[in-house]
Amino acid sequence: MDKLPDTHSPSLENDVGAAIRELRKRHELTIAQLSEQTGVSRGMLSKIETGQTTASLDTLARIARALGVSMAMLFSRYDAVGASAQHIKKGAGMEVVRRGTKSGHTYHLLSYDTGPTKLFEPFLITMDDDSQRYPTFHHPGSEFIYMLEGELEYRCGQQTYLLEPGDSLTFQGTVPHGPEKLHRFPIKFLSVIVYPQAQEG
Structure with a gap:
């Protein structure tokens, strides 16, 4: 029997990464071009987009600036998937x-x-x-x-x-x-x- 996805615990890393990838493609930018504009390495950007790592707020601010959006836009998917409350586990901030x-x-x-x-x-x-x-x-x-x-x-x-x-x-x-x-x-x-x-x- 296939395991049902856990809809109660959306991954912040995955949702932020998906939002960045969607915005980058909307602007018709390659990872290399976004890397040049932000000063963030292509490898790091790739890991951020695929949810393999958590980016610092400084890095997210540079990405948001390059994409011409507020940093809040990068968290929009997480907000939409989650309920009305935001639960951050101990040590997960x-x-x-x-x-x-x-x-x-x-x-x-x-x-x-x-x-x-x-x-x-x-x-x-x-x-x-x-x-x-x-x-x-x-x-x-x-x-x-x-x-x-x-x-x-x-x-x-x-x-x-x-x-x-x-x-x-x-x-x-x-x-x-x-x-x-x-x-x-x-x-x-x-x-x-x-x-x-x-x-x-």
């Missing part, structure tokens, strides 16, 4: 390459926003190394931090705040912010960025 990410500093994106505009980004951030200084971040919208493990000082503008497990911090993302001093490892906290939405006229 996409690892994000962002400015400031170094060895021992890990950012996992816990939800992939698939709407026409980016509403929010929830990260699970883990730090177990303090060998290098952190850069200062700033972005649109508001940010909410909830401390899970460890202890650190977090800078927001001219102020620093000591964050311990159970503490939270909320601030405007346009204010320069970032970790200032790491006191007790391992450090783990949730960071949720909520982006401003255009008002409907």
Whole structure:
């Protein structure tokens, strides 16, 4: 008896890869041409399109830019196949390459926003190394931090705040912010960025 496909657990990698392949063909681009435009190797692009690997958000952003679409479009198939909820298993969040990410500093994106505009980004951030200084971040919208493990000082503008497990911090993302001093490892906290939405006229 043939095994029925599991419609309850669509593969994010397969759906993103299929969306990229469909968009590339719609633009009549070869993998070699897309590779040249994005700086991503042909082998990596092939693996992404066939769902054999998970691409970083930095790579997906370059692909989306080359295809002339928002990054949300790359997740549209996953959103359509799934139900009204998005379930990310422990350890399955996409690892994000962002400015400031170094060895021992890990950012996992816990939800992939698939709407026409980016509403929010929830990260699970883990730090177990303090060998290098952190850069200062700033972005649109508001940010909410909830401390899970460890202890650190977090800078927001001219102020620093000591964050311990159970503490939270909320601030405007346009204010320069970032970790200032790491006191007790391992450090783990949730960071949720909520982006401003255009008002409907």
